[in-house]
Amino acid sequence: MAVGGDTEVAAGDAGSTRAEPASRDRVRRKRSLERALPVLLLLPSILAMGVFVYGFIAWTGWVSVSNWTTFVRDLSFGGFDAYTRLLDDFRFLSGMRNVIVFTVLFVGVSVVLGLTLAILLDRDPWGGPLWRNIFLFPLAISFVVTGVVWQWLLNPRAGVNLLLDRLGVETLPMWYVSTAVVPGWRWGQIDLVIPVALVAVVIAAAWQMSGFAMAIYLAGLQGISEDLREAARVDGASEFSIYRRVILPMLRPMTITIVIVLGHISLKTFDLIFVMTGPGTGYVTDVPAVYMYESTFRANQFARGAAISVVLLVLVVLLMAPAIWARNKTEEASRE
């Protein structure tokens, strides 16, 4: 949508002044106030966001290069030590590995599960809305509650393992207590790629958020007309190839949206880890957000805490920039 002309006080895009000539003067006098009014009303929000988002980001950036490394606030410039130390910090590097692995697995599982459920529900099963409600209700629950419950369900001595044991499974999984990293390639100080303990956290997170992907895909599927599918069927396409050739490509914008929303939730993930597992033995389940919290509020290492949060911001930007670019491109393509 185009930005309306600045002298127009008309509502919406299509509107224009349709007042009678006699009342034009009155309208014009009112205009100068009316023109300023939108900005005036927005001003508190603009100022609040300017200070609390943009100002604070700059402030945190400054803290990250300051000498504020004890309880006493010292905002003198201290160089980039906080960052260079992070590059050699086992806990931070483990956390970076974990959060990237976690994001890939969690977003991947949620997308696959969400898409599967959406396609199944789109085929109009008996009991329709009931299924949807069952898959969506975890979204209304806090990550804290999720963490508390899954901590018990995936406790090696309780929950799921009790059932597996009854089924006669010999070696029970250690879930989030496991310290293994598979396949265990050594890279500097840390082992790559996947800490097994993270799988438990991915299960809990996907339990909570898959419904979101499903809801987005369902909305997308409902936007694809039955005519289009019918036309493909008339052309002799099989159900499977209709999905592969027609429907999946049309769901691309939905996938991008899901990756943006879930990806950014995942990169800053804090509460679920904090409640369910903590940093874990050998930091197998630690993430930068938890390290940031403990650096800042437990260890008074404010410069380090700030530096970690700057890295987190960069991570989010790195994820969002290509995703938003891709979305704008698909939007342009669909307009043509």
Added chain:
Amino acid sequence: MSKVLARTPLYLVLIAVAIFSLVPLYIMLVTSFKSPVEATISRMWELPSTLSLDAWRGAWSILRPYLINSFALAIPATLLSSLIGSINGYIFARWRFRGSEIVFNALLLGMFIPYQIVLIPLVVTLQSMGLYNTIYGLVLTHVIYGIPITTLIFRNFYARIPNDVIEAGQIDGAGLLGIYRRIALPLSLPGFVVVGIWQFTQIWNEFLWAVTLTSAGQRPVMVALQNISGSQIVEFDLQMAAAMQAALPTLIIYVLLGRYFVRGLLAGAVKG
């Protein structure tokens, strides 16, 4: 008959995922109604032989002040941020000015930052305002960082009001505020329900602000729940009852007004 058979795999998958989805709720409910004797780890999958309210009572006696804190936080913060979002969204949808899209997008970006990046300045600022470790400080925080999402949902909402409805008000000579009060606001109830449910759920469930900006008696319920679960002394059944009680307000809203909750979910995700 063959059609039913062909759909068997479909139902098998749906049932499997439904079980996955419901298992945590089952464990929470079943355990919280067990007597302390039955609420052992080894018997956690079994149904209680008698219904006991011991765990619910025990959890309630611990959580009650924190549940009250959470209501004292979530209700005013939801109302305030809905109101602000409504006015902002109305202006961005209906009273565009030069640069309004840029301002809108700049506000919207505030939604996507990892909040850790503002945490240290926020603590310092709230301390200097005397609002650190108060419910008011948390309300203020949630209202401010709620601006992007509430503005976005309301903007999309008001953009869908047909132009002639607004123009009719304009011909009457009503200005921005007049049209807002006489035309936009009366049509806004569904928008307020969607935004209100969304914000209440988010604020109630939030943890990072809660754990960093408050301590001791001022804490919202999610921090209290985390403390209960982290403690070795609190029994399993009590933890589940506490989790249930902390989850109940948003669950009830979901059961009663799920339709609007989903609308908020979609509205928040899809930028108009």
